[in-house]
Amino acid sequence: MTALLLVHGRSQQMAKELGRDQDAVDRYVAGKTRTWLGGLARGFVLSGAGPVPADVTYFPFYGNDLADALVAYEAAGGPRPDLEAGVDIAALHREMVIEAAEETGFLASHHMLDHDAATIDAVREVERLRRSGQEAGWSDLLQLKIARSALQFLSDKTGTAEWVIEQYLRDVAYYLADRGARDLVQGHVRRSMEQARDDGHGEIIVIAHSLGTVVAYDALDDLPEGVTVRLFVTAGSPLGQKVVRRNLRGPDVGSERRPVPRSITPVAGQPTWVNAYDVRDVVAVIHPIAHLFSGGDASIRDERTHNPLYPHAIDDYLSDPDVAGPIAQALAADR
Template identity: 50%
Template sequence: MSTALLLIHGRSQQMPAGTDHGESAVADYVARKKREWLAGLAKGAVLAGRPAPDPDAVYLPYYGNLLADRIAAHERAGGRAPQLEGLDVAAQSAATSDDILLDGAAEIGFVASRRLEQTDPELAGAARDVEKARASGEEASWGDLLKPKVVRAALRFLSDKTGAPEAIITRFLADVAYYLEDDAMRDAVQEVVSASVARAAADGHSDLVVVGHSLGSCVAYDALQRYSPGPRVRLLVTAGSPDGYAVVKRNLWGGPEGDGNRGIPGVIEPAHDSLKWLNTYDEHDVVALVHPLGPLFAPGDDAMRDERAQNPSDPHSIQDYLSDPDVAAAVIDALRADAG
């Protein structure tokens, strides 16, 4: 039995503009990215007392240039970032970004009225009225005048609390929306992942461990929800995942669009004990602020486990996530479960 490791990267992994994007240059670039991931995993493996994985059994489906080029082409053509919730891809992006942003800010203590008392005191009373109505179970909207102020305050709050620049937060939100709402873009990314799985099978691998980082955790979840026949999937690992944000969760594959009921992908056949899905998060990672994922996807099910990380170099660093010995041990054990 032979198990391959599939590494699914996130957004902002495109090659620098103006550099050679030929086949050989792309291959070299992807090889460097793969080494970066494996360096973190090797450190974690040592700390966990496990051997490092075989680099020849590691696959990194690279869609970074494809995603960046399609987004750029869309915006050059006059399109705007997409909304979720069934609206047209070319529509204004406010609803998508705002919902994710407000979810994340609320997760770490954002209260609009308190923040507006400092920045826009004349609107604080209106914000309190909305908050009181919602607390009593009513459906209350921020309104066209108040919502932009609330969102702006939430963005500043998130940036202050996490240290992530506002521009990075807003760009991440837009890219997630593009992937989730633009069907052609989403399908193109999934085709890249499917091609890597097919290569792993052609190389003789019967089993698969999947690791998704950041937006890549959405891509990985989708891929497993519509998995074509291939190597058995033994474990899903997500790191720095936005899957818990309500608007993201509602738009993942695996259930009716708009319905937030999502679970562990059924295709996973656990290789080690009963663990099917391991999610790791840093509390300061702005992408993974809605955590843990277990209560949202598989409440009370020991087939899913959340691991809290403390990433030393950057809260969102994939190398730091993989260097955590608990994460590395789960990956290596799943890779070696059927060895011999």
């Protein structure tokens, strides 16, 4: 039977004071899994599907390791260039903040009027070059100033606290830029895929949330032997951001135009990829995404949701019948 692979996002680590022995970790992961499946069960009911097959679910838990790696990284000096990869994590983070704000109407030259004339002129020149289709970037100092203004704008526009926005986008930038963290996370996902295969589930449906959508896209570029993907589902995803797409693994690295993962073999008549977004979700602020990946609308189905509890909540995303329905259909195809 087809298995479900649930790939979580950031800030899922356990509190250290509660203990992290294997039994505690297993109980914690079981609780997280129930949250996802609870949302999916509601979506199945609303879409007219049967029960959720909880016994074929795999939850690669990397939350503790990623959080510990980030703490160690910052304790060693905080965000700084990764000399091996040539990527400045802090600059990548600021670029993500600016791009997200621009998507919601931010124009730096209109929101930095308290700065000196030379700064405003430099901002306007970069904006002019970008409008004409030319490559133009900000100096480090200018990018820092613009990012601060963009973060405040984005917070005011979406009603999300600035520190929340910073944390979400910082962790995505950290994953993309730090090779060690990326390999660590990918190791967890690959082992879960291999376990599913060894348990007799050669076909999987990948359901990913938030940072997990970036993690999952990377993982689909290098599947273990004997594993195929029937459906890819993303929720609350930052994959709409150009800077994220440029740093994904797989074909056309460095390009803003990336392919739908070729490792997906969809059910006939069903989408290859379902992408869910709530317009209030600051992580998925750039939406829809079908036109941003080669394969286009025929391969990716964007689904706009309204999450009643919290715009970024995974259980709310999965309770939408238009998101849960394709998952149920993909599961039913091999019965």
